[in-house]
Amino acid sequence: MKKKCILFPCDMEVEPLVKYCDMMKYDVTSILSLESWNLSEEIFLDKTCKILDRDNLSFKGIDVLVIVESNSYLDFTAQIFPMIEKAAKDGVDVLIARDISSMEKELCQKCCEENNVSFTELEIKCDIDKLEKLSEDDKIYTPILLVAGTSVNTQKFDIQLALRKKFLEAGYKVSQIGSRKYCELLGFHSFPSFMNDSVREEDKIILFRKMVKLIEIEEKPEIIIIGTPGGILPINDKHHFDFGMTNFMVSNAICPDCVVMNLLYNTLYEEDDLQRFREMCKHRFNYEISLFHVSNTFIDPSSLNDWKVKYIKIDQKQNDINVKNVYNFMAEDQCDEAFNVIVEQLAGNDFGQL
Amino acid sequence: MIIKITLEIYEYLNNHGSDVTYVNELSSEGKNFLLDLKEQGLLKDSKPKIIYHPMTDLVEDMLKSNLSRMTLQVTQNCNLRCQYCVYSGSYNNRVHNNKRMDIETAKKAINFLKNHSQSAEDIIISFYGGEPLLEMKLIQECVTYSKKVFEGKKVSFNLTTNAVLLSEENIEYLSKEDFILTISLDGPKEVHDKNRKFVNSDSGTYDIVMRNLEKILDIAPDYIAKVTFNAVLDDESSFKDTNDFFMKHDIVKNMIVSANSINAVNRKEQLKAFSVKNYVDRNYESFIGMLYSLGRVDKDCVSHLIKKEISDIKEKISDRSIVDSTIPIKSHPGGPCVPGFQRPFVNAYGKLFPCERVSETAEYMCIGNLDDGFDMNRIKEMLNIGRLTEDNCRNCWAYNFCTQCVATADDGICLSKENRLEKCNAVRNYVESMIKDYIVLKENGCQFTNLV
Numbered sequence: 098m099k100k101k102c103i104l105f106p107c108d109m110e111v112e113p114l115v116k117y118c119d120m121m122k123y124d125v126t127s128i129l130s131l132e133s134w135n136l137s138e139e140i141f142l143d144k145t146c147k148i149l150d151r152d153n154l155s156f157k158g159i160d161v162l163v164i165v166e167s168n169s170y171l172d173f174t175a176q177i178f179p180m181i182e183k184a185a186k187d188g189v190d191v192l193i194a195r196d197i198s199s200m201e202k203e204l205c206q207k208c209c210e211e212n213n214v215s216f217t218e219l220e221i222k223c224d225i226d227k228l229e230k231l232s233e234d235d236k237i238y239t240p241i242l243l244v245a246g247t248s249v250n251t252q253k254f255d256i257q258l259a260l261r262k263k264f265l266e267a268g269y270k271v272s273q274i275g276s277r278k279y280c281e282l283l284g285f286h287s288f289p290s291f292m293n294d295s296v297r298e299e300d301k302i303i304l305f306r307k308m309v310k311l312i313e314i315e316e317k318p319e320i321i322i323i324g325t326p327g328g329i330l331p332i333n334d335k336h337h338f339d340f341g342m343t344n345f346m347v348s349n350a351i352c353p354d355c356v357v358m359n360l361l362y363n364t365l366y367e368e369d370d371l372q373r374f375r376e377m378c379k380h381r382f383n384y385e386i387s388l389f390h391v392s393n394t395f396i397d398p399s400s401l402n403d404w405k406v407k408y409i410k411i412d413q414k415q416n417d418i419n420v421k422n423v424y425n426f427m428a429e430d431q432c433d434e435a436f437n438v439i440v441e442q443l444a445g446n447d448f449g450q451l
Numbered sequence: 452m453i454i455k456i457t458l459e460i461y462e463y464l465n466n467h468g469s470d471v472t473y474v475n476e477l478s479s480e481g482k483n484f485l486l487d488l489k490e491q492g493l494l495k496d497s498k499p500k501i502i503y504h505p506m507t508d509l510v511e512d513m514l515k516s517n518l519s520r521m522t523l524q525v526t527q528n529c530n531l532r533c534q535y536c537v538y539s540g541s542y543n544n545r546v547h548n549n550k551r552m553d554i555e556t557a558k559k560a561i562n563f564l565k566n567h568s569q570s571a572e573d574i575i576i577s578f579y580g581g582e583p584l585l586e587m588k589l590i591q592e593c594v595t596y597s598k599k600v601f602e603g604k605k606v607s608f609n610l611t612t613n614a615v616l617l618s619e620e621n622i623e624y625l626s627k628e629d630f631i632l633t634i635s636l637d638g639p640k641e642v643h644d645k646n647r648k649f650v651n652s653d654s655g656t657y658d659i660v661m662r663n664l665e666k667i668l669d670i671a672p673d674y675i676a677k678v679t680f681n682a683v684l685d686d687e688s689s690f691k692d693t694n695d696f697f698m699k700h701d702i703v704k705n706m707i708v709s710a711n712s713i714n715a716v717n718r719k720e721q722l723k724a725f726s727v728k729n730y731v732d733r734n735y736e737s738f739i740g741m742l743y744s745l746g747r748v749d750k751d752c753v754s755h756l757i758k759k760e761i762s763d764i765k766e767k768i769s770d771r772s773i774v775d776s777t778i779p780i781k782s783h784p785g786g787p788c789v790p791g792f793q794r795p796f797v798n799a800y801g802k803l804f805p806c807e808r809v810s811e812t813a814e815y816m817c818i819g820n821l822d823d824g825f826d827m828n829r830i831k832e833m834l835n836i837g838r839l840t841e842d843n844c845r846n847c848w849a850y851n852f853c854t855q856c857v858a859t860a861d862d863g864i865c866l867s868k869e870n871r872l873e874k875c876n877a878v879r880n881y882v883e884s885m886i887k888d889y890i891v892l893k894e895n896g897c898q899f900t901n902l903v
């Protein structure tokens with residue numbers, strides 16, 4: 098039986114996690130948010146969990162408080178620690194699944210020890226020593242499905258989870274590297290932190306390839322889903338993010354068999370626009386885009402010259418773009434259709450090579 | 452796209468437009484050049500067929516959860532009676548009166564923002580008047596309440612003031628809460644005091660404003676970095692004296708100044724003819740700005756009052772995005788923001804307006820209220836203000852560069868086609884002058900990268 102947990106602090110960042118909480122190793126009974134974040138219970142869909150108010154919080158029947166990543170501005174000592182303290186005093190274990198400093202960790206540990214509850218940090222498995230022992234030119238034979246986006250905020254993580262669910266439901270053995278941190282909560286690998294370290298790009302590429310190979314060896318999957326964080330190209334000279342470097346490194350490390358490209362919202366996409374993306378990816382990343390997903394976010398054009406670009410999130414729209422291979426993965430019927438196309442394509446790539 | 456052409460090509464295009472039937476009239480070099488332009492699609496007729504703002508269908512979504520700022524009119528009263536103020540009685544707008552926003556309305560406004568800002572990471576709340584410092588207690592209550600309501604988001608505060616009521620206590624508070632402070636200051640004493648006068652008095656406020664600036668430097672010297680000036684340029688005063696003041700005065704010379712002319716929109720009487728001397732002096736400063744752009748003079752020589760001209764050339768012409776050579780079939784001229792999204796303004800009665808610059812007395816400028824929410828039909832009408840002048844806009848070469856929004860169409864009675872068209876020449880002249888300046892700078896090696 099799964100342990101019952103509460104997630105905190107939950108802003109919109111937590112939406113995909115809640116939507117696919119069935120895949121977590123905990124039973125999410127409720128989430129704890131702040132009033133200003135305006136989380137709507139709509140995010141739970143048909144789930145039974147609910148949003149809790151800090152003032153009337155009860156940990157009755159709860160086994161674990163899971164401290165998750167959030168996008169918003171929070172002071173650990175003033176806003177997060179009091180919840181940890183309350184949980185510990187109520188005999189609830191604490192699991193940390195967000196970045197905290199060593200001082201904050203010490204504070205939590207001490208509090209949990211004093212109250213005889215367990216304090217755990219989510220285990221991020223990435224054994225560099227093991228990776229070093231693998232050969233650079235070991236080939237990967239398992240089909241790879243890559244999920245990338247033209248920009249940040251294009252629902253990449255949602256799509257990765259939707260596809261994971263579809264493959265698992267269809268009985269496939271799935272291994273996965275997600276585009277976010279703390280994917281271990283959902284039972285797969287987070288995007289490795291070494292990809293952000295100050296080491297040579299070629300070393301990162303080789304390590305990433307070895308990581309995928311090791312997953313193939315140890316987990317023996319039938320499909321590997323990889324999500325790449327960030328976007329494939331800069332927005333403009335001012336907002337260039339990493340110029341698509343992470344995507345470039347991933348595309349050099351692995352050779353995807355199928356690629357889902359997530360786009361910012363626009364109703365005016367035409368075949369020519371998508372062809373431009375296809376050609377760019379072919380020449381820059383050496384892969385072919387198989388399907389597109391149109392997300393629910395676009396850039397506020399008036400913010401393009403500001404120091405921080407502003408993204409506008411809208412309700413998910415029906416896919417009214419009449420161009421082949423464009424899907425709305427958030428709609429169940431279209432996600433099924435897209436899944437079938439992906440499976441068909443991956444099956445078509447299988448020539449029974451030994 | 453801006454392309455350099457010869458006199459021969461200019462004359463051909465002037466006579467025949469994009470018709471290449473007469474191309475043999477040109478020299479072989481000219482003929483090849485013209486055919487090249489055609490092949491690259493640069494002679495295409497790129498007029499929009501339908502004027503329809505691309506954001507129209509997304510307005511409901513945008514306003515539902517993406518607001519990030521709101522301006523609160525905490526009072527309609529003011530301790531000054533500036534001659535050119537839009538609330539002075541010289542404009543089709545409300546006049547100064549004793550109406551103040553009560554705390555219930557202010558909280559309702561903050562809650563309204565909270566309920567429409569789920570996707571926003573940063574929140575900005577601005578306080579406006581009248582003179583907002585007349586309601587310091589209310590502002591403090593709003594700040595405390597906002598911090599509570601927006602816990603977990605970064606909230607910052609702005610205040611626009613005439614600076615007369617900047618007491619030590621107020622400065623300490625504004626500094627502690629890290630307010631961005633915009634102070635109205637028009638220039639040296641004779642310039643400032645000409646227009647900025649106390650109620651029922653002929654005395655100006657310059658001495659008090661400067662004393663209060665010194666007070667800021669005494670009490671919270673670091674806070675001065677958060678203070679900027681808003682200067683209204685009156686053509687009846689000397690531009691040169693104003694410029695010298697902002698360039699040389701010990702206290703203000705290193706601070707940011709935003710300069711605006713006296714507002715002509717909704718003014719009951721026309722402004723007087725401009726001063727030739729000011730025109731010459733201003734253009735001289737623009738010329739210095741051009742020299743700076745070309746690396747010939749130091750940045751310190753550039754007048755604060757013309758910096759916007761330089762940044763406009765960079766942002767609007769040099770950094771323009773060239774997405775396609777044609778205008779989409781359905782589009783809207785440049786100018787309007789999405790009303791209620793960029794700068795929502797709530798007045799003391801709880802009525803919503805697109806920004807603080809539009810007339811509060813005109814019912815057609817109101818985009819809703821705190822109880823009933825946004826009036827989406829009105830917002831869509833404002834967003835598509837170009838439909839008023841559809842035929843003219845469609846044939847205007849400055850279509851993408853237009854700066855006119857709903858405010859400039861207001862004639863005090865309704866949104867007027869004539870009022871909008873009246874301003875077209877001024878907009879086109881400004882755009883043309885920016886393009887010309889850009890070409891001159893470009894041809895003389897300006898890099899546009901590190902300009903002010």
